[in-house]
């Protein structure tokens with residue numbers, strides 16, 4: 115069976131198919147699976163467990179054609195990749211993400227980019243027209259720009275803001291960011307915020323333990339966490355998310371955050387007290 119797309123849902127689907135005894139190949143366009151949320155180190159660790167479970171991963175390739183079976187043309191027989199390789203299969207699933215339907219919007223009237231561009235009140239470039247949820251390009255508090263973030267909790271908050279503002283209550287969208295908590299073939303994976311930062315103003319701290327398949331990477335801007343990846347050992351991830359969300363200065367204890375045993379005890383007392391009061 116061929117799964118086209120090695121993203122969040124594609125890997126889950128591959129796992130489900132393996133569990134019912136199927137032979138699975140994932141075909142991924144990019145150079146690694148889960149490229150939108152993981153760096154190459156973390157993606158490599160996930161690839162290892164996926165491949166150990168018997169799944170074949172083909173990267174830097176896409177499917178261009180589905181071919182029928184030799185004596186039963188109406189049934190799936192294989193998939194042709196963009197380099198001409200044909201992979202035999204009897205089932206193909208495309209899991210290549212979602213794209214907002216911006217074609218129904220006149221870009222001369224309402225500003226669109228990859229989605230419908232909105233401000234912090236979920237208003238589009240035309241007053242009294244709002245957008246939220248998967249269709250909206252809304253504020254990301256880690257990158258401090260607007261982007262598509264198709265996640266249910268963010269759609270919920272954006273919907274409340276849009277609804278309140280439409281009703282006359284001036285609510286401001288606090289912003290969201292990418293956040294994924296996954297478990298593939300028993301390997302826990304957490305990814306939040308900007309995990310593949312561009313060169314420049316960012317500091318990256320990481321801790322890899324290949325033997326036990328544990329990895330933590332933290333991306334900082336001016337000593338504030340803007341992105342984190344945890345694979346294998348995910349203890350303390352809730353605390354890190356709180357530090358990221360509340361833009362806490364972690365300068366004094368940042369090396370501890372990437373350690374395997376990171377916990378509340380490593381926070382300075384004022385930071386710990388503030389966090390406890392918030393929660």
Ligand SMILES: Cc1cc2nc3c(=O)[nH]c(=O)nc-3n(C[C@H](O)[C@H](O)[C@H](O)COP(=O)(O)OP(=O)(O)OC[C@H]3O[C@@H](n4cnc5c(N)ncnc54)[C@H](O)[C@@H]3O)c2cc1C
Pocket residue numbers: 123212246247248249263264265266267269
């Ligand atoms: C397979 C899958 C798994 C997911 N898993 C997670 C997850 O684990 N965690 C998470 O946070 N998020 C997840 N998401 C994302 C989450 O579902 C979305 O972010 C959320 O549903 C967005 O809400 P929405 O209202 O913007 O869009 P939707 O929930 O997609 O609702 C849009 C509605 O609009 C209707 N519609 C479309 N076009 C028109 C039109 N022209 N006129 C009128 N109606 C129209 C559609 O039929 C639909 O009912 C997942 C998404 C998918 C597809």
